[in-house]
Amino acid sequence: MERKKILVIEDQEDTLAYLTVLLEDNGYLAVGARDGAEGLEKAREEVPDAITLDVSMPEKSGIKTLQELQKDPVTKGIPVVIVTGLSDDFRHYIHHRRQIAPPAGYISKPIDKKELLDTLRKILS
């Protein structure tokens, strides 16, 4: 069976390494991107089955990246899971932000492995 491809957009190198290896170990094909701009480029090139996206990144923030992913006809259908260390208020806020459609899921940092894998499995099933 063909492995599902997940794009991990994360500026913190240890977290990026952790998530890509964790996903690979659990049967996914993981592709990493170190910032929003690279993430958008790889999303267009690789057209992954799902994306995990950090919010707090220098230059292009996760919110801006999510907005652009949702605008691009190539990437707008790809489910995005927000992985953030920011508070629940932020989660509430993004749901009320008119320019952004709510993402497919949220995972809080520190990351619960089981929660992440369950969320991806559910989204991709």
Next chain:
Amino acid sequence: MSTKRPLVENLDSGVSESAPIASGLDIPLPYDVLFNEVPCYISIQDRELRILRTNRRFRESFGTKDGLYCYQIYKDRTEKCPVCVVEKTFRDGKSHKSEETWFRQDGTQVEVIVYTTPIYGESGDIVAVMEMSTDITEVKTLQRRLKESQERLAYLFEEVPCYISIQDREFRIVRVNRRFREDFGDGIGNRCYSVYKHRQEECLICPVEQTFSDGQVHTSEEVVISKEGEPIHVLVSTAPIRNRHGEISHVMEMSTNISEIRRLQSRLESLGLLVGSISHSIKGLLTGLDGGVYFLNSGFEKNDMARIRKGWEMLERNVGKIRTMILDLLYYAKEREPVWEPVIPLELAHSVSDLFEGKSEKMGISFQKCFADDMKPFQGDLDSLHSMLVTILENSIDACRMDRAKKDHFIRFSVWQSADDTFFEIEDNGIGMDRETREKLFCMFFSSKGVEGTGLGLFIANKIAAMHGGKISVESSVREGSVFLVRIPLMRF
């Protein structure tokens, strides 16, 4: 209808009170009824401005004295007015309009709007002028009240001791008050985030946006930058402004300068705020630790030495960051008396660079030293100066590590002296900083490193330089790199 047809055929017959409704005719004409009952003051005047005839309403308010001049009757004047619309009409045969204040016979004041119309005799000459005046006292009173209230509102808007801006849906500033103009410039037509924060894109969480979305009042605490480049702590509150259809057309943003309050807040309160603000940095570090543990465990399971090594490195790195964070917290939490002692600049420079040479080499960053060798000792707190230089160098390492646009990176650490000061300069060619980052760099809790920063390191470094009577200045360009220059005076006052 010809305008020169006589409008009044028997002017002599009706002067003031002595004129009956019928004006000498046996049967009241509709004209007379209209003349008397129309809800305005009517008088007919000759060239001398003598009142020839008045209507009932006029007589009720201004009396029935015969042969008086108009200005005597309702202006209480002894001579004619400097500008007289009746005279104008006699002169040019046209209707004229004016707004005037008259006095009734009981002494009360009445605001009127006056219209004049010429009355032609059979020969076609103007024989009289009809003056029709409508009582607009109520309208005038309301207008006056409205104007006063608008002036009061405008005064409040301008003088209220906080920054006010009105913004449209694109976050463009359409109006600001005096305090705003003084500290941030006019700003009209510019986007809020560029004026307040010198940012190129909208803020991640914006109370104005929230108010546009839900019509509610929202508050937040922000650090903004004045036009002089000074960071100002503000407490922001927003309120919707609705158009006549009830739709939110604009949002008013009111920001109170709480910089002074921040400065005066007890260290304990600040520490509480700090814990809140660094919580997401801690979450990032915990994720890094989790990652290291995962690499170690899965490496042992798979007997994969590369994975074990990587996990160990991740653990070391994140434990190191946690250590720095805790030391910063402890430094901040505890009031520490500086220990003044002779500091030998060269020894300080070497002890700091020893910490970074190996680390930079491992990361592929060239570490260059340029130390003058004829430097004199100065009075300083060695531990805190050491900590300050370590913080700046760690920032430079991070700036190089985060930059993937360039292949080769360097950090240049230079130390020299002038007649009065010792200079420590740390230059890197890392990611550099935009204007917003540069201006907020030394603010407490500000970090450009996302989850990796606490917003304490450079704040404390700046305090250390200030404690020595010195200063840290920064030059930086995005994608080009940064230069931190620390100046410490040789003489401590």
